[in-house]
Amino acid sequence: MGNYFNEEIETMPLDKLQALQSERLVEQVKHVYDNVAFYRNKMDEAGIKPEDIHGIEDLHKLPFITKDDLRDQYPYGFRAVPQNECVRIQSTSGTTGRRVVSFYTQDDIDIWDTCCARAIVAAGGTKDDVVHVCYGYGLFTGGPGLNGGSHKVGCLTLPMSSGNTDRQIQFMQDLGSTILCCTPSYAAYLAESIHERGAMDQIKLKAGIFGAEAWTEEMRHNIEKSLNIKAYDIYGLTEISGPGVSFECSEQKGMHINEDHFIAEIINPVTGEVLPEGEKGELVFTCITKKAFPLLRYRTRDICVLSRKKCSCGRTHVRMSKPLGRSDDMMVVKGVNVFPSQIETVLLNDGYEANYRLVVDRVGNSDTIAVDVEWLPSNPPKDKDEKRARESKLFGHLKSMLGIAVEVSLVAPKSIPRSEGKAVRIVDNRNLYEESTLAN
Numbered sequence: 297m298g299n300y301f302n303e304e305i306e307t308m309p310l311d312k313l314q315a316l317q318s319e320r321l322v323e324q325v326k327h328v329y330d331n332v333a334f335y336r337n338k339m340d341e342a343g344i345k346p347e348d349i350h351g352i353e354d355l356h357k358l359p360f361i362t363k364d365d366l367r368d369q370y371p372y373g374f375r376a377v378p379q380n381e382c383v384r385i386q387s388t389s390g391t392t393g394r395r396v397v398s399f400y401t402q403d404d405i406d407i408w409d410t411c412c413a414r415a416i417v418a419a420g421g422t423k424d425d426v427v428h429v430c431y432g433y434g435l436f437t438g439g440p441g442l443n444g445g446s447h448k449v450g451c452l453t454l455p456m457s458s459g460n461t462d463r464q465i466q467f468m469q470d471l472g473s474t475i476l477c478c479t480p481s482y483a484a485y486l487a488e489s490i491h492e493r494g495a496m497d498q499i500k501l502k503a504g505i506f507g508a509e510a511w512t513e514e515m516r517h518n519i520e521k522s523l524n525i526k527a528y529d530i531y532g533l534t535e536i537s538g539p540g541v542s543f544e545c546s547e548q549k550g551m552h553i554n555e556d557h558f559i560a561e562i563i564n565p566v567t568g569e570v571l572p573e574g575e576k577g578e579l580v581f582t583c584i585t586k587k588a589f590p591l592l593r594y595r596t597r598d599i600c601v602l603s604r605k606k607c608s609c610g611r612t613h614v615r616m617s618k619p620l621g622r623s624d625d626m627m628v629v630k631g632v633n634v635f636p637s638q639i640e641t642v643l644l645n646d647g648y649e650a651n652y653r654l655v656v657d658r659v660g661n662s663d664t665i666a667v668d669v670e671w672l673p674s675n676p677p678k679d680k681d682e683k684r685a686r687e688s689k690l691f692g693h694l695k696s697m698l699g700i701a702v703e704v705s706l707v708a709p710k711s712i713p714r715s716e717g718k719a720v721r722i723v724d725n726r727n728l729y730e731e732s733t734l735a736n
């Protein structure tokens with residue numbers, strides 16, 4: 297049976313859990329209506345008053361929030377408490393115009409830390425463990441989230457942050473790290489580097505908590521084998537707090553959502569209709585305890601399946617599958633969110649048309665991204681030097697838009713294959729998504 301950080305909450309019978317959610321939802325809707333003008337206007341337009349929400353059975357009446365809403369309301373539009381009650385911000389990795397700034401009260405941070413503490417305990421963590429956090433710290437939520445969770449459990453916490461592989465391995469050996477927290481691709485890279493150094497016999501790792509990017513079961517098996525650990529998945533997003541919105545237990549079949557803090561729904565991404573348990577659709581979250589940045593019915597764009605099938609760990613909280621895809625065209629490349637529309641904006645600003653092909657690949661454990669762009673028939677480069685100069689100009693503009701280096705090649709008009717007249721724009725060779733093992 298499982299280890300719990302808070303057994304009473306994590307194994308609460310469904311009827312009690314739903315009563316708790318209802319009570320918290322009613323209070324949260326009032327809080328948001330009173331303090332977030334944007335959402336109050338949306339509710340007014342839809343003819344919904346806070347008094348119309350009596351419990352989770354009324355959740356479907358509330359309007360959705362999208363990432364575009366958050367962007368339009370940047371930076372303070374969704375903040376629901378005065379600034380002097382906020383103690384922290386975190387932010388998404390998106391670039392100008394795509395950033396989301398999330399605010400936290402001290403209570404919000406405590407809730408977030410608790411969610412991450414549950415993930416660490418579910419992965420076998422106790423106060424005797426040494427938790428090695430090499431997610432990035434700073435604005436990114438990965439480092440601070442697992443760091444706070446590790447403190448709550450009482451583990452010795454190594455705030456390593458990302459990069460400097462030599463130092464990571466040295467500390468792992470010298471301080472006897474037992475639980476590794478990072479992205480799965482970095483875990484795979486660390487494993488390789490440890491084997492190259494012949495240092496495996498000095499590594500005491502027993503578990504890993506890996507998230508912030510899509511990974512396959514095959515990758516899980518490879519990491520487990522090479523590091524001799526059990527690898528657990530963790531899910532979250534900055535808009536909803538950070539990692540720890542859901543986490544895997546020893547069963548390793550889907551991630552339990554912390555339902556005392558978040559209500560999950562699956563909707564049809566086209567019609568917005570709520571789908572029954574077990575059906576595949578877009579994951580939507582409602583925060584019922586956060587006060588500073590409490591989103592109601594936030595559309596994650598992640599395609600998932602939910603399951604209430606009994607779990608052998610004893611937890612009653614609903615499980616979600618790994619994301620099985622996206623309902624928009626966002627890609628995560630080198631840990632950064634990339635939207636094709638950002639690339640198109642740069643091309644149009646630089647006087648090109650949107651005839652391009654973006655190729656994303658994974659070589660070893662790192663992502664590569666390259667773009668071919670057709671020059672205009674009316675404006676071919678005069679010679680090799682001019683072509684190179686134009687490529688390097690585009691490279692600079694793409695880098696400042698996306699925050700990552702994209703290899704640029706200018707190519708002749710009509711040289712990119714067309715599908716129904718349009719250039720085939722996105723080729724993602726990484727095969728990150730697979731079928732769910734959770735479906736009923």
Ligand SMILES: [Zn+2]
Nearest residue numbers: 545547607609
């Ligand atoms: Zn479980």
